[in-house]
Amino acid sequence: xxxxxxxxxxxxxxxxxxxxxxxxxxxxxxxxxxxxxxxxxxxxxxxxxxxxxxxxxxxxxxxxxxxxxxxxxxxxxxxxxxxxxxxxxxxxxxxxxxxxxxxxxxxxxxxxxxxxxxxxxxxxxxxxxxxxxxxxxxxxxxxxxxxxxxxxxxxxxxxxxxxxxxxxxxxxxxxxxxxxxxxxxxxxxxxxxxxxxxxxxxxxxxxxxxxxxxxxxxxxxxxxxxxxxxxxxxxxxxxxxxxxxxxxxxxxxxxxxxxxxxxxxxxxxxxxxxxxxxxxxxxxxxxxxxxx
Amino acid sequence: xxxxxxxxxxxxxxxxxxxxxxxxxxxxxxxxxxxxxxxxxxxxxxxxxxxxxxxxxxxxxxxxxxxxxxxxxxxxxxxxxxxxxxxxxxxxxxxxxxxxxxxxxxxxxxxxxxxxxxxxxxxxxxxxxxxxxxxxxxxxxxxxxxxxxxxx
Numbered sequence: 001x002x003x004x005x006x007x008x009x010x011x012x013x014x015x016x017x018x019x020x021x022x023x024x025x026x027x028x029x030x031x032x033x034x035x036x037x038x039x040x041x042x043x044x045x046x047x048x049x050x051x052x053x054x055x056x057x058x059x060x061x062x063x064x065x066x067x068x069x070x071x072x073x074x075x076x077x078x079x080x081x082x083x084x085x086x087x088x089x090x091x092x093x094x095x096x097x098x099x100x101x102x103x104x105x106x107x108x109x110x111x112x113x114x115x116x117x118x119x120x121x122x123x124x125x126x127x128x129x130x131x132x133x134x135x136x137x138x139x140x141x142x143x144x145x146x147x148x149x150x151x152x153x154x155x156x157x158x159x160x161x162x163x164x165x166x167x168x169x170x171x172x173x174x175x176x177x178x179x180x181x182x183x184x185x186x187x188x189x190x191x192x193x194x195x196x197x198x199x200x201x202x203x204x205x206x207x208x209x210x211x212x213x214x215x216x217x218x219x220x221x222x223x224x225x226x227x228x229x230x231x232x233x234x235x236x237x238x239x240x241x242x243x244x245x246x247x248x249x250x251x252x253x254x255x256x257x258x259x260x261x262x263x264x265x266x267x268x269x270x271x272x273x274x275x276x277x278x279x280x281x282x283x284x285x286x287x288x289x290x291x292x
Numbered sequence: 293x294x295x296x297x298x299x300x301x302x303x304x305x306x307x308x309x310x311x312x313x314x315x316x317x318x319x320x321x322x323x324x325x326x327x328x329x330x331x332x333x334x335x336x337x338x339x340x341x342x343x344x345x346x347x348x349x350x351x352x353x354x355x356x357x358x359x360x361x362x363x364x365x366x367x368x369x370x371x372x373x374x375x376x377x378x379x380x381x382x383x384x385x386x387x388x389x390x391x392x393x394x395x396x397x398x399x400x401x402x403x404x405x406x407x408x409x410x411x412x413x414x415x416x417x418x419x420x421x422x423x424x425x426x427x428x429x430x431x432x433x434x435x436x437x438x439x440x441x442x443x444x
Contacts, residue, residue: 032398060398061436138427
């Protein structure tokens with residue numbers, strides 16, 4: 001499958017091209033700390049599970065901002081690792097690329113795939129801020145609203161077909177609304193995602209139970225404790241398309257440290273629900289993000 | 293469980309009483325910022341930081357600093373619910389010729405945060421003042437079409 005590494009190269013070029021769109025314009029790092037959000041599991045600016053309406057990076061409307069991230073989610077029977085890069089353009093458009101690696105551990109052997117069997121997936125993301133200023137418009141209830149797409153390509157076509165998935169690639173479409181309630185030091189987000197993805201796409205797209213798009217809900221709440229610390233929680237519903245294994249909702253409880261605009265670290269307890277016949281997949285989510 | 297229900301009813305009543313009493317007990321933001329003297333120190337601290345902040349100090353070239361010092365205090369005082377009247381021009385007029393971009397606005401917010409931090413104002417109280425100031429970005433920041441000049 002020689003075209004798979006091509007995805008990685010395309011993805012990095014996608015991010016690099018975006019970062020170089022305006023070399024003359026210095027990165028102004030003009031946003032207030034924490035108001036650029038974090039990077040979620042599929043590479044978009046957001047929390048840990050949900051994309052937010054905020055555009056990633058610390059560039060304002062006159063500038064660009066970019067970051068790279070690495071995340072490891074270690075739950076009872078599986079490990080999901082992600083590496084990616086994201087660019088915010090003029091606080092209006094966000095482009096992201098992330099590669100996800102899903103290690104099935106001992107379950108791979110039990111399912112006849114072999115021990116340590118790994119799925120990987122490329123996620124290309126684009127997000128457009130539509131209206132609103134979720135940070136500064138503190139005299140209104142109007143949130144910041146963005147629309148986005150995540151195009152996902154899984155590398156295990158044959159196995160996905162065998163477990164009942166209909167496709168090895170698919171697009172998610174979402175609308176996100178985000179608002180900082182500064183008087184309460186509270187940030188709230190609600191996202192609706194149209195998706196056919198099974199377990200974020202790691203188990204393919206569509207299935208023998210259902211092959212149509214489903215609206216799914218993703219909510220986040222974050223309490224700012226200081227300029228450098230935030231705690232919060234998230235909830236994300238997921239489709240349930242495959243007959244061989246039920247899929248449930250996911251949630252997390254997180255603490256984030258942002259010592260400076262160029263670096264943040266997040267540690268979370270996460271429960272991804274049931275995955276590939278293994279019930280109650282809970283564990284630790286750790287993410288490091290570097291901005292430039 | 294009658295015991296449980298009476299305990300929970302008591303707890304609910306206590307909670308309701310606390311919620312009702314809270315606004316009456318809490319001082320105004322003006323009080324929480326330390327009254328007139330506190331607000332003056334916060335405004336002065338912000339201005340001093342801004343005047344030496346490489347991101348925005350050039351924007352004060354033509355400003356009457358002494359007058360600005362007084363106006364800032366009165367503006368914060370009035371916003372925070374203190375007994376002050378703001379005699380200055382409106383925000384849009386006062387900032388019209390400065391060609392300020394979002395990065396300038398946020399830079400001065402950071403200077404204000406640093407000033408409040410130095411005064412020992414709790415983070416949540418800081419945010420109550422920032423919430424009142426933040427909407428002013430619409431009058432202070434120049435529209436996107438007005439290209440901010442390159443600063444040397």
